[in-house]
Amino acid sequence: xxxxxxxxxxxxxxGKAQSTLILVGIAVGVAVIVFLTALITGLQGNIVNRTxxxxxxxxxxxxxxxxxxxxxxxxxxxxxxxxxxxQRLRSINNWQQVRDVLDTLPQVTAVSPVISGxxxxxxxxxxxxxxxxxxxxxxxxxxxxxxxxxxAGVFRIGAGDAVIGKQLAADLGLRxxxxxxxxxxxxxxxxxxxxxxxxxxxRELDARYVYLDMKQAQSLLNLPGAATIIDVTVDDIFAAxxxxxxxARLTGLKAESWMETNGQLMNALRSQSxxxxxxxxxxxxxxxxxxxxxxxxxxxxxxxEIGILRAMGTTRPQMLRVFLxxxxxxxxxxxxxxxxxxxxxxxxxxxxxPKLFYIPVSPWLLVAAAVLATATGILSAAVPARSAARLDPxxxxxxx
Amino acid sequence: MSEHDGRQEVLRLQGLxxxxxxGKSTEVEVLHGLDLRLQRQDFAALVGASGSGKSTLLNxxxxxDKPTAGELFLLGEATRGMDDARRTALRGSSIGFVFQxxxxxxxxxxxxxxxxxxxxxxxxxxxxxxDTGRALLAEVGLAGLEHRKPDQLSGGQQQRVAxxxxxxxxxxxxxxxxxxxxxDSKSAADVFxxxxxxxxxxxxxxxxxxxxxRLSEQCDRTVMLVDGRIEGDTPTAASAT
Numbered sequence: 001x002x003x004x005x006x007x008x009x010x011x012x013x014x015g016k017a018q019s020t021l022i023l024v025g026i027a028v029g030v031a032v033i034v035f036l037t038a039l040i041t042g043l044q045g046n047i048v049n050r051t052x053x054x055x056x057x058x059x060x061x062x063x064x065x066x067x068x069x070x071x072x073x074x075x076x077x078x079x080x081x082x083x084x085x086x087q088r089l090r091s092i093n094n095w096q097q098v099r100d101v102l103d104t105l106p107q108v109t110a111v112s113p114v115i116s117g118x119x120x121x122x123x124x125x126x127x128x129x130x131x132x133x134x135x136x137x138x139x140x141x142x143x144x145x146x147x148x149x150x151x152a153g154v155f156r157i158g159a160g161d162a163v164i165g166k167q168l169a170a171d172l173g174l175r176x177x178x179x180x181x182x183x184x185x186x187x188x189x190x191x192x193x194x195x196x197x198x199x200x201x202x203r204e205l206d207a208r209y210v211y212l213d214m215k216q217a218q219s220l221l222n223l224p225g226a227a228t229i230i231d232v233t234v235d236d237i238f239a240a241x242x243x244x245x246x247x248a249r250l251t252g253l254k255a256e257s258w259m260e261t262n263g264q265l266m267n268a269l270r271s272q273s274x275x276x277x278x279x280x281x282x283x284x285x286x287x288x289x290x291x292x293x294x295x296x297x298x299x300x301x302x303x304x305e306i307g308i309l310r311a312m313g314t315t316r317p318q319m320l321r322v323f324l325x326x327x328x329x330x331x332x333x334x335x336x337x338x339x340x341x342x343x344x345x346x347x348x349x350x351x352x353x354p355k356l357f358y359i360p361v362s363p364w365l366l367v368a369a370a371v372l373a374t375a376t377g378i379l380s381a382a383v384p385a386r387s388a389a390r391l392d393p394x395x396x397x398x399x400x
Numbered sequence: 401m402s403e404h405d406g407r408q409e410v411l412r413l414q415g416l417x418x419x420x421x422x423g424k425s426t427e428v429e430v431l432h433g434l435d436l437r438l439q440r441q442d443f444a445a446l447v448g449a450s451g452s453g454k455s456t457l458l459n460x461x462x463x464x465d466k467p468t469a470g471e472l473f474l475l476g477e478a479t480r481g482m483d484d485a486r487r488t489a490l491r492g493s494s495i496g497f498v499f500q501x502x503x504x505x506x507x508x509x510x511x512x513x514x515x516x517x518x519x520x521x522x523x524x525x526x527x528x529x530x531d532t533g534r535a536l537l538a539e540v541g542l543a544g545l546e547h548r549k550p551d552q553l554s555g556g557q558q559q560r561v562a563x564x565x566x567x568x569x570x571x572x573x574x575x576x577x578x579x580x581x582x583x584d585s586k587s588a589a590d591v592f593x594x595x596x597x598x599x600x601x602x603x604x605x606x607x608x609x610x611x612x613x614r615l616s617e618q619c620d621r622t623v624m625l626v627d628g629r630i631e632g633d634t635p636t637a638a639s640a641t
Binding site: 002003006010011014304305308310311312313314315393397 | 459462484485491493507519520521
């Protein structure tokens with residue numbers, strides 16, 4: 001490979017103006033791809049993090065209750081007019097065992113049984129409908145780091161303590177240390193102490209969530225010992241769908257991943273990724289055509305030199321490689337230049353941009369860009385390299 | 401390639417024929433069955449009017465082109481059936497070329513141009529090969545100009561680099577196509593002297609295509625090509641002395 005490398009680099013250095021122009025062209029293309037990819041990846045990561053900051057990756061719930069229909073008597077036809085059953089709040093059967101099974105799954109990082117149901121929060125004359133969320137604090141915090149979102153007081157539940165959202169606190173005029181009456185219906189009520197106020201940034205949750213100890217929520221909702229939902233997080237968020245399907249098979253319960261819950265969001269993210277890929281593809285294509293055309297011109301310009309080299313004993317495969325190496329070098333050098341510029345663009349965006357979110361750039365993106373661009377360079381050099389290798393030495397030497 | 405076997409056969413043409421546009425209405429036969437032998441240490445001129453087929457013959461002998469019929473033996477090997485890779489390898493190892501227009505590679509220095517046939521065959525030059533290249537450049541009178549690029553050399557100097565390049569791999573056969581056609585008479589004489597010298601020292605056969613009767617007269621043998629046929633193959637006066 002030494003001689004191919006030597007000839008290729010000398011050729012490139014000799015045609016400085018040409019090499020520089022195409023290098024800048026490749027660099028601009030790669031910079032656009034790197035910046036766009038980083039931007040979209042950062043944006044999507046940000047959206048997903050915000051979405052998942054307030055919900056579990058997978059929610060495991062009891063299956064819906066269905067009407068059981070008596071089979072028709074032999075020899076008769078049955079017409080059924082069926083009303084769907086009202087779904088009452090029910091516990092997951094044997095949720096402790098289910099929890100223990102989920103704990104053993106390799107992809108699962110946290111499991112938190114929750115009892116959740118409707119209630120009224122009352123203070124004086126004011127009445128708000130709320131969602132009681134009875135949790136095991138240690139387990140729940142592995143799913144949603146709620147303690148980080150506490151803006152007043154502390155995150156402490158149990159023994160009559162509750163933690164409520166900022167909006168609810170505002171609506172009812174509550175401060176830390178104030179009392180709040182919770183009414184679960186049918187005469188079940190209790191007075192709790194507001195130990196902390198949180199702000200998740202999602203208005204609906206900040207206005208409705210009341211975190212309680214599981215036991216207290218169970219008694220308010222009249223479901224002693226129950227858990228109505230098991231929240232689960234997984235290590236790879238985009239594998240949540242598959243893990244959910246597995247959990248459903250294992251437990252016979254209904255398991256819904258965040259991707260199902262946020263179908264619209266997923267759809268938007270997918271379309272966004274697709275359009276990014278399309279743009280990248282077309283930019284890469286034009287870069288490849290640029291490399292191919294520069295090398296094609298170079299083959300014509302160097303026809304006579306190629307002929308001499310062939311007369312000196314250079315084989316066709318060697319001649320082919322001389323031009324493939326030039327393509328590879330264009331791709332590699334261009335992508336390094338472009339990668340760094342893209343990196344710079346991202347840096348500038350993070351420093352001087354609207355600062356709505358931060359774009360992280362993984363070094364792997366640069367490595368991937370370099371590898372892909374080098375491969376693209378080799379591929380685009382294939383056609384000119386073939387024509388160089390196929391030149392008839394007799395014709396080539398006579399070429400002026 | 402032992403040096404003492406002075407009469408070893410280098411090249412033999414047997415009924416060598418070449419046509420262009422074979423199978424088309426424009427088919428034209430350029431060479432009509434040539435027979436020729438060149439021995440080691442032969443120093444022959446190939447003369448003929450333009451259009452007589454000299455360049456075609458030179459391309460065939462140089463394994464740059466394939467004959468339509470007949471056979472060409474180079475160092476005893478039949479070459480017509482060879483694939484491109486073997487022809488290229490044989491060409492690189494046993495034939496040196498000097499063209500009319502010195503044909504150096506601009507991107508490389510004089511020394512690198514001289515070493516090109518070796519580098520193409522075996523990669524980065526060894527210390528011994530570098531020394532050989534320098535010695536050859538010194539012998540053609542270009543000591544000290546090893547690192548000049550071709551465009552920093554005069555026409556005569558460039559042609560002398562090309563001669564050194566043609567000889568660096570110690571080929572058995574040196575082919576020269578109007579090697580002095582582009583040079584002033586002083587440079588032409590110098591280059592011709594170099595051919596003579598290397599013919600004597602290395603014993604490589606030389607086949608020199610030329611229009612110039614002054615040049616052909618100084619060769620040992622003159623092969624006359626007329627309309628694609630060898631019309632004469634005579635020892636010249638120079639060989640008698």
